[in-house]
Amino acid sequence: MSTNAKKPANPDRRRFLTEVARGSAGCALAGMGLAWLAKEAQALPATAIRPPGALAEEAFLAACVRCGLCVRDCPYDTLTLAELGRDAAATGTPFFTARTIPCEMCDDIPCVVACPTGALDPALDVIDDADMGVAVLIDEEHCLNALGLRCDVCYRVCPLIDEAITLEQSHNARSGHHAIFMPTVHADKCTGCGKCEKSCVLPGESAIRVLPTRLARVEPAEHYRLGWENREKIVDELIDLPDRLPGPGTDNLKAPGGFEQEFKPTFSLPQGSKGQ
Amino acid sequence: MSAKTQSPVGSEAIELKGWLAAHKYLLLRRTTQLLFLALFLIGPWFGIWWVKGNLAASMTLDILPLADPLMLLQSALAGHWPEQTALVGALIVAVTYALIGGRVYCSWVCPINIVTDASHWLHDRLGLPKGWQPKANTRYFMLTAILIASAMTGTLAFELVNPITMLHRGLVFGLGFAWTFVIGIFLFDVLLARRGWCSHLCPVGAFYGLLGSKALLRVSATDRAACDDCMDCFAVCPEMHVITPALRGRSEDTPIILSRDCTNCGRCIDVCSVSVFQFTHRFDQRPSPGRTSGKSKLAHKATEAA
Ligand code: SF4
Ligand code: SF4
Ligand code: SF4
Ligand code: SF4
Ligand code: SF4
Numbered sequence: 266m267s268t269n270a271k272k273p274a275n276p277d278r279r280r281f282l283t284e285v286a287r288g289s290a291g292c293a294l295a296g297m298g299l300a301w302l303a304k305e306a307q308a309l310p311a312t313a314i315r316p317p318g319a320l321a322e323e324a325f326l327a328a329c330v331r332c333g334l335c336v337r338d339c340p341y342d343t344l345t346l347a348e349l350g351r352d353a354a355a356t357g358t359p360f361f362t363a364r365t366i367p368c369e370m371c372d373d374i375p376c377v378v379a380c381p382t383g384a385l386d387p388a389l390d391v392i393d394d395a396d397m398g399v400a401v402l403i404d405e406e407h408c409l410n411a412l413g414l415r416c417d418v419c420y421r422v423c424p425l426i427d428e429a430i431t432l433e434q435s436h437n438a439r440s441g442h443h444a445i446f447m448p449t450v451h452a453d454k455c456t457g458c459g460k461c462e463k464s465c466v467l468p469g470e471s472a473i474r475v476l477p478t479r480l481a482r483v484e485p486a487e488h489y490r491l492g493w494e495n496r497e498k499i500v501d502e503l504i505d506l507p508d509r510l511p512g513p514g515t516d517n518l519k520a521p522g523g524f525e526q527e528f529k530p531t532f533s534l535p536q537g538s539k540g541q
Numbered sequence: 542m543s544a545k546t547q548s549p550v551g552s553e554a555i556e557l558k559g560w561l562a563a564h565k566y567l568l569l570r571r572t573t574q575l576l577f578l579a580l581f582l583i584g585p586w587f588g589i590w591w592v593k594g595n596l597a598a599s600m601t602l603d604i605l606p607l608a609d610p611l612m613l614l615q616s617a618l619a620g621h622w623p624e625q626t627a628l629v630g631a632l633i634v635a636v637t638y639a640l641i642g643g644r645v646y647c648s649w650v651c652p653i654n655i656v657t658d659a660s661h662w663l664h665d666r667l668g669l670p671k672g673w674q675p676k677a678n679t680r681y682f683m684l685t686a687i688l689i690a691s692a693m694t695g696t697l698a699f700e701l702v703n704p705i706t707m708l709h710r711g712l713v714f715g716l717g718f719a720w721t722f723v724i725g726i727f728l729f730d731v732l733l734a735r736r737g738w739c740s741h742l743c744p745v746g747a748f749y750g751l752l753g754s755k756a757l758l759r760v761s762a763t764d765r766a767a768c769d770d771c772m773d774c775f776a777v778c779p780e781m782h783v784i785t786p787a788l789r790g791r792s793e794d795t796p797i798i799l800s801r802d803c804t805n806c807g808r809c810i811d812v813c814s815v816s817v818f819q820f821t822h823r824f825d826q827r828p829s830p831g832r833t834s835g836k837s838k839l840a841h842k843a844t845e846a847a
Contacts, residue, residue: 288682295686296693302701303694320621326696327619330612330627331706332598333714337584348717349707356717357597357700357710381598381606382616383624 311480313360314398314457316344317368318377318389322479328384331357338379341369363459363475368397370424370458393425398457399481400430400450400473408472413437413445419461419473420448429454430461448473452482550776551812558814566807573649581713596650596709598627606630611748615699618692635752641805643753647739647746648779648806652712653705656723657739660730661779671735677782677802680747687744704738705745740779740802754801757822760809762788762796766830767815774809774818784809788817789832796829797821 309315309322316335319325336344336359343361347354354360359376361368370392377385389395400419402408409416410432423430432446448461450473457475465471554563561568581599583589593600598608608630613623623631638646648654690698700706704726707719726738739746762768765788774788775781783800790796810818 284676284678288676288679291679292682292686292689295683296690296698299687299690299698299701300694303690303696303698323695324621327616328621328623330597330608330616330697331700331710332594332608333710334594334598334600336714337590337593346710346714348711348715349719349722355696355701357706379593379600381600381608381624381626381630382613382621383627384621387624 309354309360309477311476312362312364313347313354314363314368314459314475314477316359316361316376316385317370317374317392317395317397317456318380318385318387319397320384320386322477325384326355326358328382329358330382330384332381333357333359334379334381335359335376335385338375340371340375342366343368344376361459363462364471365463367459367463367475368395368456369460370395370456393454393456395456395458396478398459398475398477399452399455400457400459400461400475401481402448402450402473404472407467408448409466410446410448411472413439413443415446416466417446417448418464418466419471422460422464424458424460425454425456429456550773553771553814554773554812556814558816563811566811570649570806571655574652574655577650578652578709578712581709585713595706595713597706598630605633607634610635610752611745612697612700614748615688615691615697618688619695619697638749638752638756640756641753641758642756642803643749643751643801644746644804645753645758646749647743648804651705651745652708653723653726653743654739656708656727657730657736660727661736664731664735667731669731669735672732673734673737675734675737675741677741677780679741680743680750683742684744684747684751699744703745705743736779750801755823756801756805757824758805759821759823759825760798760803760805760807760818761821761825761829762790762798762817763819763821763825763827763829764815764817765790765796766832768813768817768832769815771814773812773814777808777812779804779806779808791831792828794831797823797825799823 315322315325316339320328331346333346336346343366344359345361347356347358347360349356372392374389374392374395377387377389380387402411405411410420417432420426420430420432428451430448430450433449434444434446437443437445457478459475462471462474465473551563580592581595583591584593591602596609597612598606600606606626606629608623608627610631613627613631616623687699702722704719704722708723711717711719711723730737734741762784768788774784778784780800780802783798783803786794786800787796787798805820807820810816810820
């Protein structure tokens with residue numbers, strides 16, 4: 266540091282440098298500790314659903330200042346702030362547990378209006394567009410409707426009845442002459458309010474539950490074409506491939522799609538070997 | 542620290558001015574601390590919703606938004622630009638503290654101050670050694686650390702451990718294990734480091750200190766010539782290093798305590814039996830003669846003895 270080896274470096278400067286070094290080390294340690302904690306706190310449990318309009322979890326954690334204004338302005342006491350050690354969501358952030366108190370889907374969305382930071386996106390102005398999570402019929406073996414009985418409670422309480430949730434009729438093979446009315450959630454319409462989960466008649470947990478979208482939904486299989494959705498031609502000049510018919514000659518190019526008497530396959534199995 | 546001259550801090554002031562006058566600012570301070578807490582609590586307790594929210598962000602009488610600028614700074618670094626309501630709220634808070642002294646937040650509002658004052662009281666009663674004393678500017682490293690951590694983790698990093706918001710949120714919204722953090726601070730201050738948290742480590746204090754570095758409201762050792770070296774102000778001040786330049790300065794030096802670390806708590810005014818200190822503004826030009834050199838020597842002795 267000093268050009269003169271004999272003279273000690275300016276003691277003030279040396280002290281300053283030591284101090285900065287020590288400070289930075291401490292600062293790095295403290296920062297690393299915090300970063301580790303932050304990582305830990307990012308695991309949001311599946312039962313904790315964020316309020317309407319909540320930004321995607323990562324953005325939400327950057328935006329929410331944990332003020333609880335959304336909690337205060339919710340007329341149904343739906344929301345709670347996560348407490349350290351008691352609830353697993355990041356400390357101080359708002360969430361609700363549908364089975365305890367679901368979101369009533371207020372038309373004026375007071376929680377979103379109350380949020381000062383935009384952690385609950387003010388662009389959400391129609392509550393039906395809220396995307397808090399997705400209901401999933403999680404236990405078909407106990408859902409009464411799935412068993413062939415008529416319960417329908419979850420279907421009836423849904424604020425978007427016949428849109429977010431429908432009863433899909435099918436034949437009841439067990440009794441032979443009844444129908445099964447399967448509660449079926451349509452994820453694009455379901456808001457994740459959790460009213461269905463709240464009102465499921467089963468004791469204890471509900472057979473239908475709201476899950477955070479990240480758990481309930483997966484990436485679609487883009488590489489498959491769904492015939493019933495893609496009726497148009499895939500390629501402009503569609504190649505007309507031969508239709509297959511039973512019998513020999515299905516790979517006969519002389520008569521595409523047809524059958525030709527004198528056709529001999531170019532390849533045949535060795536003698537004695539009969540199929541498998 | 543011999544027992545011979547040890548009369549409790551401020552006893553002279555109590556004798557001369559009376560107990561009430563010698564605790565004036567302490568009482569006022571406790572009153573405002575509790576008042577702020579009460580404003581947040583009458584909602585959940587009695588259904589009187591004048592103020593909603595907590596110290597992080599609040600809404601008063603449905604029109605006045607307030608927000609903690611440090612929270613929004615963390616949020617911005619984490620990658621979120623807050624909505625206007627929060628920005629306006631933070632601006633109001635920032636301007637207020639920039640005028641009256643940033644660390645007024647520490648001594649007049651922050652609920653942790655009651656906790657650390659209690660630890661200091663207990664520390665004194667038990668006559669414990671002052672323990673680990675990190676440099677007073679360690680807090681700026683802490684502040685840097687939490688800001689960097691926020692930027693790196695994309696979340697409000699300090700909010701994971703912030704005892705202030707945890708205590709306040711806990712009181713207003715219901716307490717989980719937040720108690721452990723508060724007790725942690727209490728024990729830290731009693732057993733490990735005297736005035737360790739508020740005066741050395743707290744990044745919130747550091748932030749507000751910086752915010753109020755040019756504050757108008759200041760304490761001044763206006764009558765410093767009258768100082769009789771009782772050292773009570775040093776004993777009572779949470780940031781005693783801020784007093785020396787003003788009190789021990791020469792006539793041409795300013796008697797105003799300009800350090801941003803001063804919390805404007807007014808305790809030095811309380812405990813001074815000869816009324817050296819008073820609240821004034823930063824541009825106060827009144828002349829204030831320094832002390833005679835003879836007295837200064839005495840002062841040095843006193844400092845050594847203490
Ligand atoms: S939409 Fe209404 S019920 Fe649902 S969380 Fe918001 S305020 Fe509460
Ligand atoms: S109002 Fe917004 S910032 Fe405050 S706790 Fe709710 S989501 Fe977070
Ligand atoms: S969560 Fe249930 S009740 Fe709410 S919209 Fe979805 S299906 Fe309907
Ligand atoms: S309320 Fe429960 S049991 Fe009844 S149909 Fe819905 S999921 Fe099944
Ligand atoms: S100098 Fe006085 S007002 Fe400032 S912190 Fe110390 S005791 Fe409080």
